[in-house]
Amino acid sequence: MDTDERLELATRNTAEVVEESELETLFAEGDPSVYIGYAPTGEMHIGHFTTMRKLADFLGAGMDVTVLIADLHAHLDDNKSPFDLLEARSEYYEETIEAMIDAAGADADRISFVRGRDFELDPDYALELLRMAAETTLSRARRAGSEVVRESDSPKLGGLLYPLMQTLDVDALDADVAYGGIDQRGIYMLSRELLPEHGGESPVCVFAPLLSGLSGGKMSASDESSKVNLNDSRDEVVEKIEAAYCPAGEREDNGVLEYLEYLVFPILDERGEDLVIERPEEYGGDLTYGNYDDLEADFLSGELHPADLKPAAGEAISEIVDPIRERLNDQPELLREAYPETDD
RNA sequence: CCGCCCUUAGCUCAGACUGGUAGAGCAGUCGACUGUAGAUCGACUUGUCCCCCGUUCAAAUCGGGGAGGGCGGACCA
Structure with missing residues (x-):
């Protein structure tokens, strides 16, 4: 399979790729790594499924695929998941994601699963997080996460740490490509900006489209x-x-x-x-x-x-x-x- | 540590001062109309009024206590 074919496979059915030329270079140089993170919050639905078929494409294009179960993010995002339920929800997410990957016609055994907690508490990670927190304005962090982090009458600090941690995840997982729904765009644009200043590299971003809701307008997980x-x-x-x-x-x-x-x-x-x-x-x-x-x-x-x-x-x-x-x-x-x- | 404010339908809130066991909008459900859905009409449903105690014939409403949330002040070797 040549570079053009791999590029086509990796980019089809997407909402946006930033930047395609960078992805082309990655393919020309070897087998790039890609990761997608899911915060184990509410029950999984068909919207999650649409991101799965793409994982099969990535495998087909010869990429190393990692799925991050972002347990701490699930709690940091306005307590969407209570701390005590993180483990149970992580297990449910992992099993369900495997089922979806199989149903989408990919081989789940070729995908690595990682929990956020397994590396997000490392001293080096924590130190870099604090350094980023020292350099990032409140409004910048808020803007980056605005499409992802839940709006609340009493916003917590956790929601601002969220985009910074997601940025560090890219580096910690050694991912060349960050994949996610187009709602993640704000966060990964921040990542592209910050990572080079923090010992990492700007990831190529591949975004999946978000499906419309069945009742018109946006899909709502609570509807x-x-x-x-x-x-x-x-x-x-x-x-x-x-x-x-x-x-x-x-x-x-x-x-x-x-x-x-x-x-x-x-x-x-x-x-x-x-x-x-x-x-x-x-x-x-x-x-x-x-x-x-x-x-x-x-x-x-x-x-x-x-x-x-x-x-x-x-x-x-x-x-x-x-x-x-x-x-x-x-x-x-x-x-x-x-x-x-x-x-x- | 101190002070102030908030808590009523799935959601946003009104009602509290002047006690009489609760309302609006939106949402939802069901019909009519469309070869689907929506829109539009028509009808309908919805509640531990945060909890406990007290006053009263009667408490969402008044008094006391408590819980949760928010804001501010003070402290700062």
């Missing part, structure tokens, strides 16, 4: 109807897609289309399968799509109606989520211990 959960039953998934905002012929804020583009088709493509849409004869009969672009073209032209698309999309999505739900259901203690109050 059940705006997202598909990994342990939603087949019926629940289908119901949520049926109820989703999906104006005929429109792409904007259309979560159903985005799920198909970033979740369903990348995985169908990996399996070499098509998406079959059943449609009553009176509307023209069944349709078959081998790629997203053709489907979108038909949807935008009005050839493909939302009422026909939705049931097929719902089935396809639930089929992808199936193995993850089963794996979680086989280990009910994972969720029970990670979310003692909310689990049912």
Whole structure:
């Protein structure tokens, strides 16, 4: 596989790459390392899943992939996870991420898992954190984390340490590439600025798109109807897609289309399968799509109606989520211990 | 260590001074209309009023105590 092919694989289906030329250089020189961090806070959902397929691409491009379970970050971000639950939630995240990686068609055994606590308490790390804290203004830290760290009436210092620690994580994990949702952009731009002054190098940043919510607008982790959960039953998934905002012929804020583009088709493509849409004869009969672009073209032209698309999309999505739900259901203690109050 | 302020529906809050067992907006649910959803109409639901004790025929409301949160002052070898 030549450099161009590796670059194409590593950058497809992304929201932004900063800077692509730097990534090209990395590929030309060897096998770059990439990491993505997840803070084990609330239950994982389909939004997390969209970042997984990309990990398979990275492996395919010959990169070393590390997944960071950022336990301390989960607590620092406005106490999203109570300190006492960090271990249980980390276990749940790790297991669920492995399940998603498998479901996305990648080999989880080729990915290294690391906990934040394993290195974020090292003296050298702590010292550099304090030095950064001495040099970074409150407003700069706030701005960097504004898309990630939860807004609160009583903001804690932890939320300001958060972006600095994430910056140090890049260096500590020896990552050439930082990968994450586009919401992480503010933090990694700070990283690119600070790291060279702190004994590191500016990471190349690869950002995944954030999916729109199913009820229009942004997806909200706290709004059940705006997202598909990994342990939603087949019926629940289908119901949520049926109820989703999906104006005929429109792409904007259309979560159903985005799920198909970033979740369903990348995985169908990996399996070499098509998406079959059943449609009553009176509307023209069944349709078959081998790629997203053709489907979108038909949807935008009005050839493909939302009422026909939705049931097929719902089935396809639930089929992808199936193995993850089963794996979680086989280990009910994972969720029970990670979310003692909310689990049912 | 001292002082002041806040805590009412899922959310933002009103009601407290002048006690009569609670309201608005948004959200949500259900219908109508669309070959989906949304929008739009129509209907409906929602509460340990932070906790405890007391005064009273009656306490979200008054008094005392407590918890949680916020702000300020003081101290500073």
